[in-house]
Amino acid sequence: MKKQQLLVAAFLFLPAICAALPLETIVLPPGFEIEIYAEGVDNARQMALGNQGTVFVGSRKAGKLHALRDTNNDGKPDQMIELARNLFLPSGITFHNTDLYVAEVDKIWRYPNIEATLPDTPPPELVYDKLPNKSHHGWKFIRFGPDGLLYIPIGAPCNVCESETPFASIIKLNIDTKQVTTVAIGVRNSVGFDFHPTTGQLWFTDNGRDMMGDDLPDDELNHVTKEGQHFGFPYIHNADVIDPEFGHKASNINNTAPALKLGAHVAALGMEFYQGEQFPSSYRGNIFIAEHGSWNRSSKVGYRIVRVELEGNKVVNSEVFASGWLQGEKSWGRPAAVLTLNDGSLLISDDAANAVYRVSYSETE
Template sequence: MLKQLTVSISLLLPSIANAALPIDKITLPAGFEISTYAANVPNARQMTLGDKGTLFVGSRKAGKVHALIDSNNDDQADVMFEVASDLFLPSGITFHQGDLYVAEVDKIWRYRNIEASLPKIPEPELVYDKLPNKSHHGWKFIRFGPDGLLYIPVGAPCNVCESDAPFASIIKLNVDTKQVTTVAKGVRNSVGFDFHPHTGDLWFTDNGRDMMGDDLPDDELNHVTKEGQHFGFPYIHNADILDPEFGKKASSINNQPPALNLGAHVAALGMEFYQGEQFPAGYKNSIFIAEHGSWNRSSKVGYRIVNVKLDGNQVAHADVFASGWLQGEQSWGRPAAVLTLNDGSLLISDDAANAIYRISYKGK
């Protein structure tokens, strides 16, 4: 049930906003610094920025959506509004033409002209309610594409299985006509994507299946070059790893190999092309990926931010940009999504530490 809230405001006092998170353990390239942008943001996942600078944050298990404001421009949120609660894993949110869109597992909601009415929350409008209601890989990451359509991944309802459409795919929705088009097939669980700033092509992360050991298969960074391409699941993983159960059918699909293998079980989630001006020029149009971290590997991996640089449509190289949420085999945080602020700094949401961090460049 959707709970409508008219006013629910929390003042993020300095003692709260500067909660004792061990950000001194984060390792960054020379010249970069990290700070806590906001703490006590329940289960923070995808973020989106309003036209007036309001930061909206979805959650997964918390079932809530929040709006955060840095009212005194000190690079730290000091006011938080609860936009909605009692939602079904509302991980995915996006802002488009003045409206906030929120994705539950099975529904898309719209809050029209929300920044103009805060702290009052506008009545939500139901945009679409024909998504599957399966919670397994059902939480979303959503974004409008250059074509003005809303892109929505629909994860496979299993670790590995054959499933009917729209499962294991990325679709796009015309929010006015409700027409749905399949963009990519054979996608097990994408919780992050973005569009190349020059070509407009869709690039997305995808989580590989479990229970094939510590090192197989890799999570992937994928590039859609033609609408309707198949990316292998559940028949073939990465470019050439046949699935033990479904691999015999691999020849029936035209598998699109990944642009980059990211490593097994790193749990690659949110990603974004960096288009800010604050970081050194070499980062322009590169990809930042949040690796949430492994849960079923004998030694943990991930729990970091990776930067991927391209040469045209090919991956040139990938480097670890931020690490330290994993200390030995103990993790104190799990990066979930990234977002560039208007000043060119980079926000990172952390759904385990309930925090949002800000990375800025202070070097020459």
């Protein structure tokens, strides 16, 4: 077993000693408000909600896991517990039954019955250790599907290249039998997905390749209608952009077009179907996507939350829901993932500002 440093002390939130985050720059639709839910959450990435309301938070380069607890039931966490450190890019986490599942680059761990032991961390159990150990696009976003299987993306180990499976794919794992099934291929780097609340079908974001200029190719929102579908990488992007290096093989694949083009270099990460009841009824069933923001574009894009509306399985509209982390060419934060709380408010993790925000709605007069 890989050694992990488990921490057993709960750390109460203290008044911030650094400059306040400029939430006044965040623009939201009328009736919505944003507030800081938690600060000092190192490199906050995917979040998961426990049965008792605990918000678990993964990280990437920080190598840590955190738990946020609201012990006095005032709607905001008053404890932040560092559950573990020294993990290998533990970006992806999910909660299933009573257990917390954590994805390192090459392993899946389970922390059994974790809320019963908090603030102590239970010893982790190794679930699966046969994932590739390549760190390039190796961090994960994980979630259990309606079929009870654990869905795991495995990014391409490069900017653009041909690679053997399971690279550039999404798989699903039976955690009991260890059987693995390929769900989608030709997926460069998916760091966010969710399941349609009615059909149960998988929708996922995918980051397009770099070094084709400022405006090509788009990041994508994709929809899996049949297991084993090919989504183009590395041969063709967005269904109509032939790759300059590998496009001569594009005619050999049955490429699936994206459900929505999101824009080049926006770095679409975590996404979720909104199923809460606090927001207006028109928001129910919409997809919220966290756009982490560009890193190598001549003018920056992304750094926002996008709302996508569907009718059945068809995208009918997309618009910016929250923006302001990017001011001109300088950014003070980078949204990484979203999570709906039991009260219907929406959490947004920010791995640059080391924070988690809460967006709530109240009707305006």
